[in-house]
Every structure is written in C-alpha cells, then in structure tokens.
Amino acid sequence: MTSTPDRPSAPASATGRPTSADARAALAHASGARLGTDRDRRVHALAIAGFGVAMGVFVVASRVAETTGAGTGVLTALYLGALVALAGWQKRAAGTIPRNGRLIGYVGLGATLALTWVSIIWLNVRQGDARRAGLPDQVDSWWVYACAALLTALPMLVAGHLIDRQRR
Amino acid sequence: MTAAGAHARHQLDEAIHAPVRFSIVAALATVDESDFATLRDAIEVSDSVLSKQCAALEAVGYVKVRKGYVGKRPRTWLSLTGRGRTAYARHLSALREIAGG
Numbered sequence: 237m238t239s240t241p242d243r244p245s246a247p248a249s250a251t252g253r254p255t256s257a258d259a260r261a262a263l264a265h266a267s268g269a270r271l272g273t274d275r276d277r278r279v280h281a282l283a284i285a286g287f288g289v290a291m292g293v294f295v296v297a298s299r300v301a302e303t304t305g306a307g308t309g310v311l312t313a314l315y316l317g318a319l320v321a322l323a324g325w326q327k328r329a330a331g332t333i334p335r336n337g338r339l340i341g342y343v344g345l346g347a348t349l350a351l352t353w354v355s356i357i358w359l360n361v362r363q364g365d366a367r368r369a370g371l372p373d374q375v376d377s378w379w380v381y382a383c384a385a386l387l388t389a390l391p392m393l394v395a396g397h398l399i400d401r402q403r404r
Numbered sequence: 405m406t407a408a409g410a411h412a413r414h415q416l417d418e419a420i421h422a423p424v425r426f427s428i429v430a431a432l433a434t435v436d437e438s439d440f441a442t443l444r445d446a447i448e449v450s451d452s453v454l455s456k457q458c459a460a461l462e463a464v465g466y467v468k469v470r471k472g473y474v475g476k477r478p479r480t481w482l483s484l485t486g487r488g489r490t491a492y493a494r495h496l497s498a499l500r501e502i503a504g505g
Contacts, residue, residue: 254413259503262426266496269430271438271446327474331442332435339436 276330277337281400283326284341288348288392290318292385295355299384303375337399344395348388355384415498417491419464424449424457429466429492432484437470440480458482466491 254262294315301308362376420429427447432438438446444454461467466488470481484492 254416254499254502256503259499263496263499263503265427266430266433266499269427270434271431271443272435324475331439333437335435337436 272332272334276332277334277399277402279326279330280334280337280341281396283322283396284344284399285389285393285396286322287319288344288389288396289385290315290322291348291352291392292355292387292389295352295388296381296385299356299359300375300381303373334399334402340395340398341392344392347391351391352388355388358387359384413498413502415494415501417495419461419466420492420495422457424453425461428454428457428461428482429484429488429495432467432482433489433492435483437481437483440482443482461488 294311297311297315298308300306301311359376359380362380363373367373420426424447427449428443431443431446440451440454444451447454449457458467458469462469465485468483468485470483472479472481
C-alpha cells in the first residue's frame with residue numbers, strides 16, 4: 237500500500253494542539269494544491285466553443301435545407317452525431333472539470349439557446365418580409381446566415397474563452 | 405485565558421484534519437470535479453487509500469462520488485459538495501488563526 241511520506245501534513249490531530257508551524261505548513265500545502273491542468277481547461281474550452289459553433293451552423297444549415305428542400309433528416313443526424321462525438325471527446329480527454337467550468341458552460345448554453353430563438357425569429361421575419369413583397373422563398377444572403385450563426389454561437393464562444401482564460 | 409472551546413483549534417474540522425483527507429479536499433477545492441485516477445495520481449496514494457478516505461468524506465457529506473462510463477470503461481468522478489467547500493473554508497480560516505497566533 238502506498239503511504240504518503242512526503243505529504244505536507246495537516247496539524248497534529250493526535251495531540252489536539254496544532255502548532256503555528258503545523259498550521260503554516262498545512263496552509264502552504266493548501267495554497268499549492270492544484271488538480272486541473274491547462275490541457276483540461278483547453279479541452280473544456282474547445283468543447284464548449286465547439287458546441288456553440290455546431291448549434292450556430294445547425295440553425296443556419298437547417299434553414300438553408302428547408303429552403304432548398306435538401307435532406308433535413310441527414311443534417312439533423314449529422315448535427316446530433318457531432319454533439320455526441322464532441323461530448324465523448326470532452327469526457328475522455330479531460331481528467332478534471334475546471335473550477336466554475338460547469339456553471340460557465342451552462343450559462344453559455346442557456347444564452348445560446350435563447351439566442352437560437354432570436355436567430356430563428358429574425359430569419360423568419362426576413363422570410364415573411366420577402367413573401368409580402370411577392371418574392372419566392374430563396375436562400376438568403378451569406379452575411380445574414382453568418383450573422384445568425386455567429387449570434388447563436390457567441391455565448392458559448394465567450395464561455396469557452398472564459399474557461400480558457402483560467403489557464404496559467 | 406481563553407474560554408473553553410474558543411481557541412481556533414476547536415474550529416478545525418476532524419473529517420478534514422487527517423493529512424490524506426486534507427490533501428483530497430485541498431485538491432478537489434481547485435476544480436469542479438475530478439476523475440478518480442487523476443486525483444489519485446495528484447496526491448500520490450493508492451487506489452485503496454483514496455477509496456477509503458473518500459468514503460469517509462462522503463459519509464460526512466463533504467465529497468460526492470459519481471460513477472459513470474466513458475465508452476465501455478467505468479469511471480468514478482469525485483467532487484466537493486457545497487457543505488464540503490464550506491467546511492474546508494472554515495478549516496482554512498482556523499488554520500490561519502492558529503498560524504497567526
């Protein structure tokens with residue numbers, strides 16, 4: 237069995253009278269404790285940013301697919317496959333979840349879901365305006381799709397950046 | 405003379421006090437969650453020692469143990485509970501008081 241001979245110890249509990257030197261050693265040990273690595277933080281940052289990008293691309297790609305009549309089923313399958321693969325990689329590649337990483341990720345996800353609706357409503361309004369003008373349904377300008385994708389992905393890109401910024 | 409029970413050493417948490425448990429809590433306090441192997445390697449103990457000490461911390465509600473799978477491999481995840489973080493903060497506060505006194 238492995239012992240822990242070199243470990244800075246907590247104050248002597250047996251005596252019940254920890255000295256100030258014991259306490260200082262324990263505090264030094266506590267302040268030096270670090271479990272997460274830069275690699276773990278990078279993995280979580282990339283995964284969260286990746287989820288955002290996938291959601292942004294899906295919002296736009298599904299709109300284009302609906303307009304052109306292309307296979308939305310295949311697109312949805314690819315999207316879900318990408319999310320599952322990303323989640324699997326995130327789980328396998330990182331041994332720790334960075335401090336506050338989960339909270340930052342959930343806040344980013346919530347904001348991205350909210351902005352997904354904003355993007356969809358914006359695209360619908362543009363389509364409605366075109367129909368009222370008597371124009372047939374057609375693929376919108378690339379910059380509209382780029383803005384919609386960016387708007388959707390932005391919160392998770394920011395969340396990924398915040399997690400990555402915690403790196404030493 | 406200090407009144408009985410008023411000395412900072414009485415504020416030390418017995419569950420966190422032991423060296424290995426202190427190392428576990430100090431390490432877990434820096435992350436949201438860690439897998440068993442990462443924590444074991446970081447604090448340099450055997451599987452059985454970590455398992456036993458984590459069970460003790462889990463029993464007092466300081467550590468949460470979550471079991472899952474990564475692919476087909478079972479994996480155990482450990483995290484400090486809110487109660488564990490509070491207890492650790494109080495423990496550190498008592499240590500600071502002792503170190504200063």
